[in-house]
Amino acid sequence: xADWYVFRATGVAHLMSIxxxxxTLFAWVAVALIGTFWRRSALCGRCPGSRFPPGRPFLGRxxxxxxxxxxxxSTTEVLHLALVEGKRAFGRRIEVGVGRSHSGALLPALQELxxxxxxxxxxxxxxxxxxxxxxxxxxxxxxxxxxxxxLTGLPTWGFTAFELRLRALRGSGRPEPVWILLDGQxxxxxAQYWTFGPKGRACKHALKDLANL
Numbered sequence: 001x002a003d004w005y006v007f008r009a010t011g012v013a014h015l016m017s018i019x020x021x022x023x024t025l026f027a028w029v030a031v032a033l034i035g036t037f038w039r040r041s042a043l044c045g046r047c048p049g050s051r052f053p054p055g056r057p058f059l060g061r062x063x064x065x066x067x068x069x070x071x072x073x074s075t076t077e078v079l080h081l082a083l084v085e086g087k088r089a090f091g092r093r094i095e096v097g098v099g100r101s102h103s104g105a106l107l108p109a110l111q112e113l114x115x116x117x118x119x120x121x122x123x124x125x126x127x128x129x130x131x132x133x134x135x136x137x138x139x140x141x142x143x144x145x146x147x148x149x150x151l152t153g154l155p156t157w158g159f160t161a162f163e164l165r166l167r168a169l170r171g172s173g174r175p176e177p178v179w180i181l182l183d184g185q186x187x188x189x190x191a192q193y194w195t196f197g198p199k200g201r202a203c204k205h206a207l208k209d210l211a212n213l
Contacts, residue, residue: 067125068117070110070149074102074142075134075161076183081106083113090117102138106145124154131158133182133190133202162192162202179213 066086073080079102081092092109096102114120129146132139143158150156162180169178177195184190184204191213192202205213 068119068123069126069128070124071128072106072142072146073130073161073164074106074138074145075130075132076138077135079105079109079138079142081109081113083117083119085117085119088117096138102141106141110145121149121152124149126155126157128157128159130161130164132161133184134161160202161190162194162198166194181210 068083068085071080071082071084077096079092079094079096081094083090090113092113094105094109096105127146127149129143130139131143146156146158161182165180165182166178169180170176177193177199180192180194182190187207188204189207189210190202190204191210193199193213
């Protein structure tokens with residue numbers, strides 16, 4: 001939780017300084033913000049060219065029957081995006097690679113994902129993002145992107161990389177309890193013990209000390 005507040009305080013500023021590609025993120029958020037204000041405005045639906053009666057959303061968010069949730073995981077060299085609406089699900093898995101920036105891959109992939117789902121930014125009803133542990137810069141890019149979308153008023157939630165792996169293990173039929181280990185680089189790992197929930201805090205350990213856990 002403490003790490004989440006640190007990312008909230010610093011993530012957006014850091015993200016916007018990484019590359020010019022984030023002008024696209026700003027524009028994307030601006031479109032969603034304008035759509036939000038428009039939907040709440042008394043002018044919505046009163047324009048001559050509008051197909052909706054007064055008070056109906058211009059960007060069509062309420063025209064969808066199910067919630068549309070965007071998921072972001074940028075904690076590793078592989079960027080994962082998911083868009084879920086009811087029984088429909090769309091995903092992207094992009095191998096960014098060591099030394100390359102997730103910022104150059106995230107926004108184009110996100111735009112492709114929205115296009116595949118025939119959706120617009122205003123159709124989103126929530127965002128979930130992995131808050132780590134993971135690579136410092138890549139993690140901040142994903143979290144800051146979620147934070148930028150949260151500025152439009154979207155509900156935003158965080159989940160840990162341990163939770164993500166645990167759900168994958170459960171889906172494969174692996175019984176608990178389990179130790180979940182994540183690469184901490186420099187011959188270290190992040191470790192947390194789970195049995196129907198986390199037992200204790202996640203800690204970083206040297207590889208040579210794993211036998212003592």
